Amino acid sequence: MSERIGAAAERGLIGKILATAGVGVTLIGVALLLVLAAQAGILRPEFRVAGGAILAAALVAGGMWLRGRTDGRIGAIALTATGIAAGYLDVLAATRIYEWLPIVPGLGVAGLVAAGGLVLAHRWRSEHLGLLVVVPLIVLAPVLAGGLDTTLIAFMVVLCAASAWVQVGRDxxxxxxxxxxxxxxxxxxxxxxxxxxxxxxxxxxxxxxxxxxxxxxxxxxxxxxxxxxxxxxxxxxxxxxxxxxxxxxxxxxxxxxxxxxxxxxxxxxxxxxxxxxxxxxxxxxxxxxxxxxxxxxxxxxxxxxxxxxxxxxFDGTVAVAVLLGLATVTGLVARTWSTTSRVLLAGSSVIWAIGFAALLDAAPPYVLADADLIGRAANLEVVVASLFGASGALILAAGWARLTDERVSRAAHIAAGVVVVYALTAISVTAGVLVGGPDGFLAGHVLATTCWMALAGAALAYARRRGGAARTAAVTGGLVLVAAAIAKLFLFDLATLDGIFRVIVFIVTGLILLGLGAWYARALQDDPAKSRSATTV
Incomplete structure (x- = not known):
């Protein structure tokens, strides 16, 4: 223990501890002079305040004198900080205890005391002294102002601006x-x-x-x-x-x-x-x-x-549409701005997720399948939000594909595909209800099934121009979407649609399937290498 104490003394730690203790004890004495002496009736208020001011000035002067001595830096900072803190207490007494100064002049005098301390801190290159000057003032200001009010806010702003010069040439x-x-x-x-x-x-x-x-x-x-x-x-x-x-x-x-x-x-x-x-x-x-x-x-x-x-x-579905629009625009910016792409992609992805969750709450899948429910929930904001949701999903998926590995890229594109399918369905059905009422609901589902098949064709066409994992994922997604469209055709459209709408959806879906089959078979015959790859898939 003795050896550790000796090593601490060599590093100057003992001096810092003793100086800090001296600061605390001295300030307690100043507080006793200004407050407790008033309660006991010792000395007149003028003598107490004047005594505090003289003591504060003497401490600062002693610190400045000690600063010029060899190895006097620690003691100089301690004495000066004590003097400045004593000056704060003196201003506090004159303002709040004896009410000699109004609040604004009191804050002004405290600011002048702080300004002098910051000048010394800058000249002595001591951040420690600067902190000992500013922190007590920040604690003292609410007491002088009497709480959180306009005066306190104005003083803090002025303090921040007026002390900015201290940072010049100092890190x-x-x-x-x-x-x-x-x-x-x-x-x-x-x-x-x-x-x-x-x-x-x-x-x-x-x-x-x-x-x-x-x-x-x-x-x-x-x-x-x-x-x-x-x-x-x-x-x-x-x-x-x-x-x-x-x-x-x-x-x-x-x-x-x-x-x-x-x-x-x-x-x-x-x-x-x-x-x-x-x-x-x-x-x-x-x-x-x-x-x-x-x-x-x-x-x-x-x-x-x-x-x-x-x-x-905004609120309601308007807020949903604007959030998804903000996420989409941010995702576009991230694609052209490499310096902040990860942060912007992450932020826009979070905002998009919040917006899309709100869209699912405003127009969930079961509402899209019920004519009465969608009739009450349909509005133009849902259509706009669905459009932004689909475009945002594609943009964000493409953005993450540039910055991440193949697995994350594949998962992002799969998620984007699911979102696009849902969004197109919401747009078709909601727009149909807005335009045509009950008949528009049926026409909207005809359009939705057709869009599913069109997306499947787009995925298969995309697969033709790609190779490897990208081709596999596109073919798989296209075939899954074809299966989903056929399932919707027989499980929902056949039971829900009636009259000419049922006829139209079956004929259109059948013609699209025939066209896709003939086109894809010919495409594979034109490219034997891709044909073998597709057969493997």
Whole structure:
């Protein structure tokens, strides 16, 4: 044990422990002077506050003197941090205990104390001192302001902006984190309070929107400025994304139009920043200041904001259609943008899955098979959502096929095929009901069966131009779809359809089968190698 203590002393650990203990004990003494002395009637308030201010100044002066001594860095930081904390307590007493200062001037004086401490931290190249200056101020500010209100939010935003210069030439990730957290946390609390159904004092639309916008600009702007010098690019980008968290709860803190505008605007700013910073817009690699990892983080953040904006703006089947449309557009972007394709594909796949699950809830298969149920559930939004669901499934399957192995690619295409079959059925039946009522329901199922056979033919035609596993999967899918269409023909259409619709569906399906059989047999005779491959299949 003695040897370990000796080694710790050599590393300076003992000095840090003793200095930290001294900070705590001294601050307790200052608190006793300002608070308990008031309760006991010791000294007049003026002498208590003046004594606290003199002690704080003396501690800071002692720290500055000790900084010039050999091996005095640890003691200087401890003394200076104690003096600044004592100054905070003095401001607290003058503002909340004796009520000599209004809230805003009190916060201003505390900010001036913090500014002096940050100047010393920057000059001494001490992130530790910077944290000891900012963290107590963040804890003290709600006490001075009397809780979560507009004054506190404004002060935290000003603190974040006014202390940004400390990061210049310094890669101080912890201080940067604390700075951004100072306004982000109370703004998030405002949104959570509104989500719980309470009315937060800081939830005024202009104040909340302006504060969130400024914090996001500070986060993203600071990340861009430090991108070429910092060793923590991904962390800095993640912190910038974290500043958008209050915007996710804007719907509970603001009126709906303003919340949607705020969320959409931030998302578009992030997208534009990524496009320009990654060289997608401009002269390519020459303008690239954002690495791929940062582009992925900010792209995912923008997609999350758009997702929340859709949920806040729309409801019912309209929301389903818009979600599936958002997923489809994002999947298209991912195909042309290799730097963020995995993140965008993953995000769009999650959104598509949520949208498609909602589509299945709005128009489940048993509803499509019942004329009365589909008559009540049919609307244009289901048709649009089904269209986006099918196109999105194909685009996402193709995207994952480029980035994953053969097994995942095959599974993705099989799932996409099932979705397309369902979507075409929903489109045919729903559109038929919307156009023709009960007769349209029958015509829609005739069209659905025909579409199944057409898809089977498309799969077999695709197989003719491919080889290996892709050919096998396409042939198998086409034959399974033919079998499913025939099963539907005899198990559902024969029992449900009547009159001319039953005649039409059997004749059309039979002619398509004849045509497919004759075409595929001739195709195999024209290509003996493929014929042998197909025979093996």
């Amino acid at each position: 101080w990730i912890w201080l940067h984190t604390v700075r951004l957290a100072a306004p982000t946390i109370p703004l998030t609390l405002v949104g959570l309070v509104g989500l719980a159904g309470w009315n937060a004092p800081g939830s005024s639309d202009p104040v909340f929107a302006a504060a969130v916008a400024v914090v996001v600009v500070l986060g993203v702007g600071g990340a861009l400025l430090s991108m070429s010098t910092t060793r923590h690019r991904e962390v800095v980008a993640g912190l910038a994304s974290a500043t958008t968290i209050p915007a996710l709860f804007a719907g509970s803190a603001m009126h709906l139009p303003g919340a949607v505008i705020l969320q959409t605007s931030i998302a578009l700013v992030l997208i534009g920043t990524v496009l320009i910073g990654s060289g997608f817009i401009g002269s390519g690699a020459a303008t690239r200041v954002i690495p791929d990892s940062v582009a992925q983080i900010w792209s995912a953040t923008a997609l999350l904001l758009l997702f929340v904006a859709v949920l806040v703006t």
